[in-house]
Amino acid sequence: MTQRQLYLAAYDVACPRRLVAALKLSRAYATGGQKSVHELYLTVAERTDLIEDMSALLDLDTDRFLLLRLDPRSRVLTLGLGLVPADPDYFYVG
Numbered sequence: 001m002t003q004r005q006l007y008l009a010a011y012d013v014a015c016p017r018r019l020v021a022a023l024k025l026s027r028a029y030a031t032g033g034q035k036s037v038h039e040l041y042l043t044v045a046e047r048t049d050l051i052e053d054m055s056a057l058l059d060l061d062t063d064r065f066l067l068l069r070l071d072p073r074s075r076v077l078t079l080g081l082g083l084v085p086a087d088p089d090y091f092y093v094g
Contacts, residue, residue, distance in 0.1 A: 003043070004041035004042055004043050004046075005041065005042060005069055005070075005072065006039065006040070006041055006069070006070045006072065007039075007040045007041075007042055007047070007067055007068060007069050007070065008033075008037060008038070008039060008040075008066075008067075008068045008070060009026050009029075009030070009033075009037070009038045009040055009050070009065070009066070009067050009068075010037045010038075010065075010066045010068075011026070011054075011058075011063065011064060011065045011066070012063065012064040013058065013063045013064075014059070014062040014063055015059070015062075015063075018057060018058060018059065018063065021057050022054065022057060022058065022063075022065070025050070025053055025054060025057060026038045026040075029042060029046065029050055047067070050067070051065075051067065
């Protein structure tokens with residue numbers, strides 16, 4: 001099985017219609033997160049697909065998208081009721 005790595009995806013979108021589309025696209029890959037920041041476990045192919053889809057969706061002059069790979073050696077800290085990110089045994093994208 002291809003190994004997934006943990007990423008944080010964040011976006012800032014000016015148009016409400018594109019904002020909703022960016023949210024739906026991010027949540028299709030997400031395992032957790034809040035509003036406009038999501039935790040995603042991605043393979044290299046999934047990361048490429050997400051970036052291509054998001055690039056086609058956003059207006060590159062006014063919108064922003066950040067995909068940050070987290071260091072797997074780092075310790076995860078949660079605050080409040082936060083859950084530690086987990087890579088599920090199976091993953092449905094769609």
